[in-house]
Amino acid sequence: MPRITAATVADHRANQRSALLQAARDLLLTDGAGAVTFTAVAERAGLARNSVYKYFADRRDLLTALVADATPRWTGPIRVAMEAADTPADRIAAFVTAQLELVRSGEHRVAQALADGPDAAALRAGADRAHADILVPLVEALEALHDPDPRRTAVLLQGFVNAATKAVESGDDFEAVSRRAVQLAVAAVTSAPGEADR
Incomplete structure (x- = not known):
């Protein structure tokens, strides 16, 4: 060869x-x-x-590169789904759904394994950047909904997704959990003060 x-x-x-x-x-x-x-x-x-x-250069360098390689696999599908949505509220729904689809596909296990591994502290910066990247399109959708504090709201909405992820991993029905998580997320931002005039 x-x-x-x-x-x-x-x-x-x-x-x-x-x-x-x-x-x-x-x-x-x-x-x-x-x-x-x-x-x-x-x-x-x-x-x-x-x-x-x-x-x-070393194992840490390899794992850091792995985080960088995985980030577009997480953020890409979320952005595509949100860009295909027609309204800001639909984009919120797409954000939740796309992340849970990544959970169903097993893609999130890369982030999970790195977060739980012995090198978690060393990889924290890369993981934090990936997490921030995931929230960018959500913040944009919240701004379009005239949310008074879009970054804080984005972090809190991510909590819905994290809780839904745990429920799915614990064996709860994917469709039921996904549907309810979307309902809660959309209701939270469309009924909160500041969004009514969107």
């Missing part, structure tokens, strides 16, 4: 890095954050262990 497996060296490096991140992601989801070692990642990606050092 040729050493360079892409049209250019830059493409080859990008492919190798992507393969390593996917291997780390797979290990994280199947065995937890503790299983993400350079040896395990290299083996899973089919590369030599020392090649991992060409892309990541």
Whole structure:
């Protein structure tokens, strides 16, 4: 097999890095954050262990890159769903629904595994940025609803989603939980002072 497996060296490096991140992601989801070692990642990606050092300085660097790689997977579907909604209230509903769909798909397990792992403190900055990114379109929708304190309201609405996530993970019916979470979130912002004149 040729050493360079892409049209250019830059493409080859990008492919190798992507393969390593996917291997780390797979290990994280199947065995937890503790299983993400350079040896395990290299083996899973089919590369030599020392090649991992060409892309990541250390394990923390790898996990930080994993957070950065995962963030668009969380924020992208939420933004797409909200952009497709017709009204600000519909965008609030889409925000809740899209996040719970990510829960159903298992996508949130990456964030969960990193948050619960031994490197949680080191990864907090990246996780905080991802969380802030998720809230951006919600804040915009709340501003369109003339919410008097959109950032604080966004954080509180995220609490509905977090509670719904726990309910689904505990075995509650997904459709029932999702429907009720949407109802509560939309009612909370459309009936609160400041939104009536939207």
